[in-house]
Amino acid sequence: MNTLIPQRLADTQTAGITQLFALSSSAFDGIEKLTALNLQVVKATLAENQALMAKALSSKPEELFALSTSLAKPTAEKIAAYSRHVYEIMSGVQIALSATAPSQYQQFQRDAQGFVENLTKNASLGTNIVEAE
Numbered sequence: 001m002n003t004l005i006p007q008r009l010a011d012t013q014t015a016g017i018t019q020l021f022a023l024s025s026s027a028f029d030g031i032e033k034l035t036a037l038n039l040q041v042v043k044a045t046l047a048e049n050q051a052l053m054a055k056a057l058s059s060k061p062e063e064l065f066a067l068s069t070s071l072a073k074p075t076a077e078k079i080a081a082y083s084r085h086v087y088e089i090m091s092g093v094q095i096a097l098s099a100t101a102p103s104q105y106q107q108f109q110r111d112a113q114g115f116v117e118n119l120t121k122n123a124s125l126g127t128n129i130v131e132a133e
Contacts, residue, residue: 008118012111023097030093037085 052071059067 008115026093026096030089033089041082
């Protein structure tokens with residue numbers, strides 16, 4: 001039996017596992033960035049709400065309506081900025097993942113083709129031995 005086939009399988013599996021860890025690392029980096037962004041947003045929101053509450057408590061009743069209407073535009077801008085950041089993070093993860101996919105697919109094709117060729121070559125050798133007997 002040819003020892004080259006098990007070695008090629010082991011090499012292919014090692015390459016696959018390495019690729020899996022690289023993809024997992026890219027995904028984890030994206031999760032880490034999203035978590036940092038969300039923590040930053042929560043921290044800023046708490047500070048802004050504390051300042052807003054202090055302002056509301058020190059305001060006169062007729063000033064409260066003006067205070068609430070003045071918050072609409074900044075809130076919409078903050079939501080848009082947050083959405084942009086999330087989109088940038090997700091785009092970065094998608095680019096990292098899709099950059100490795102074509103090369104991984106081509107490597108898989110080469111490995112599969114080589115495996116089939118090697119298997120065919122070894123099968124034809126075995127057939128010749130049986131025919132000779």
